Amino acid sequence: MEEMTCMIQCENITKKYALYSRKVDRLLEAMRPGGRSYHKDFYALQGITFSMHKGECVGIVGKNGSGKSTLLKILTGVLTPTEGSVHVQGRVSALLELGAGFNPEYTGYENIYLNGSIMGYSREEMQRKLPEIIEFADIGDFINQPVKIYSSGMFVRLAFAVAISVDPEILIIDEALAVGDVFFQLKCYKKIEDFKKQGKTILFVSHDQSSIIKYCDRAILLDKGRMVCDGAPKEVIDEYKQILAVEKQQNQPHSEEAMPEEERESICWKTQYALNEKILEYGDRQAEITDFGIFDESGNLATIYNRNSVYTIKMKVLFHAEIQNPIYAITFKDMSGLEVAGTNTMQENVDTGTVKPGQTVTVSFQQKFPFQNYPLFLSLGCTKFDGQGELRVLHRLYDVLCIQTLGAKITNGFFDIDSKVRIAQQ
Known part of the structure; x- marks a missing residue:
């Protein structure tokens, strides 16, 4: 059996920030190296270890503030881990924060070339990709307007179209599809399906638990900067729901079951x-x-x-x-x-x-x-x-x-008719 190629390898990734109560505390600490500490350590990530192989689609879930976006920024090189190592093999295309890599004063056309140059493509190469990008983004004449006047939906349409046009080996998406309309989301998920069939590696963050179950081969659950579990999407989502239920119960002054x-x-x-x-x-x-x-x-x-x-x-x-x-x-x-x-x-x-x-x-x-x-x-x-x-x-x-x-099962129409299929061979 052919050994699967490892595309992403994270070993004990930790990201620590120094939090200061007052602005002057940062200066006082800098003036006294090795002396009194004026900050508190905050761990956005702690000891994250996992790997992804070629052709895998992995979803990352967790509450806001659990470290999902920090992890993706480390994988794309936007941030450097405080401890641990990251190895990424292959061309990466990332769709992170809305509008990242876009100049608001440039038109849509100009930002296509700008993003292409950031990813190492020449103007001639982006020129060849231009019709495909414009067709997928489908924002009409707004392609000629400065992106500062774009709606969030137009932003994500153009950003996603550019991200997939560069034929990446690894596609990383951070919740960006949530701002698109439902029909554009359908178009994007169809493209993700096509990428999976082509053997590309996909990592994405989503609060849409159905999408995690439907499209992902694995899922990773983060909570307060730590990895809770890494496994089958349905099992990870069930674990995530338990965390949400416990948090909700803790935030209530009394348990409903204990109330009259x-x-x-x-x-x-x-x-x-x-x-x-x-x-x-x-x-x-x-x-x-x-x-x-x-x-x-x-x-x-x-x-x-x-x-x-x-x-x-x-x-x-x-x-x-x-x-x-x-x-x-x-x-x-x-x-x-x-x-x-x-x-x-x-x-x-x-x-x-x-x-x-x-x-x-x-x-x-x-x-x-x-x-x-x-x-x-x-x-x-x-x-x-x-x-x-x-x-x-x-x-x-x-x-x-x-x-x-x-639901993990995919059938046609509006309802799962819960069909029981039997096959008898003569």
Whole structure:
């Protein structure tokens, strides 16, 4: 068997910074070498050891401040480790901080040549690559404008197009794709798939856990500058979720499990989510959806969703008028507005009774999340039929929350149909 080529080798990488409480302390320490220390040591990385071989795609995950970006900067030569050694073999193309390597006063065209020269390419070589870069970036006439007027999305489009055009042997990406629109992200991930097929080595940081599971052969988890684990993406993500859960529990003044039921129910669920700032809501407000959340099988508020696991969507509805047989509804839509799934209490043949003014009703919808790795938007509603049989909207919240399930298996369409395949040979 042919021995795999080692492209990146890190041995005991440590990055230490000196932190000073006052500006003058730096000067005092410099004037007294070997004397009193006026600083505290901060370790951005401590003892990181790992290797990557040709053709591997490795993801790095961890909370903000865990050392992910510092590690990538060391690998690309932007930073020098305090201790340890780094060996990188092959041409590296890196997409680190947004706009890094770009002159804001130059046009897109000029920055293409500037980035090419930084990576060792002549103007003639970049001239040949120009049509491919412009086509992939797809920013129209803005290619002729100074990049200082670019949106973050235009920045990343151009930067990614340049990074992949130089035919790197190692591609390093630091969270940059998160600022692009979803269709550009799809285009980028298709390019990453192509690079993998070509046997190129890819290392990237992403908070999109589904992408780590889907595209990476391995994943590395960092926490507070230390390596927690290096292994199969699904196992590493599970470990990461445990770290997040423990941190969240520590930050709460009391454990939810230890609270009385009344106090636990008083927690505002929706504050735990990144909600849609441009939410569409309307209705006559005879009833009002005051809170909502998604809960796992243990009854804990969930913000990460595993495909085909069971979750309960809850919403609290405060009534300002007496309503007979209110209808409660949930709907999932994709980015184009297509309704992918949904139900309501009338379709489920649930008798909701009569609700008095001042009453709050908590409605629960329990079901599996069989969705594929697509962003889906949750909408909530409360309606009723009036005396003429017309549907009246009391309160609706459209596209209030985005969910995305995690799952290693890739199938077609919106749902994992959980097919069981058998093959019998005659």
